[in-house]
Structures are given as structure tokens and as C-alpha cells.
Amino acid sequence: MVNYFALTINEMGIGTMEIVVIGVVTLLFPIMFVYASKNLDAKGVFEWMMEKPNDWIGRK
Secondary structure (H helix, E strand, O other), rough: OOOOOOHHHHHOOHHHHHHHHHHHHHHHHHHHHHHHHHHHOOHHHHHHHOOHHOOOOOOO
16 A cells, blocks of 8 residues: 655645745746856856956955
């Protein structure tokens, strides 16, 4: 005999607002990760460093 165990959302204490937040984060995280990855490539950072050498961290 196999016994399955699971808690319902109410038993875990997760309300409607928490479900909405989890859903929004689940949708936004991959989108923002891809967007940030495109803007933080090594070539782009190197070009920024060559354009503004006086703005480097620790330069002041």
C-alpha cells in the first residue's frame, strides 16, 4: 500500500497575497535574468571602462 503525503495551501499558511507574489516573481525572474545578462557581458563592461576611465570604482 502506498501512502501519499501532501499539505494543502491552507495547511501551509499561504494566503492569496503570497500566491500572487510567488507568481509574479516566477514570471519576472527569468525575464529580468535574461535582460541583465545581455547588459552585463564582458565586452560591454570593457567598452564602458574604456569610455569612462575616471568613473571606475576605487579611482577617487
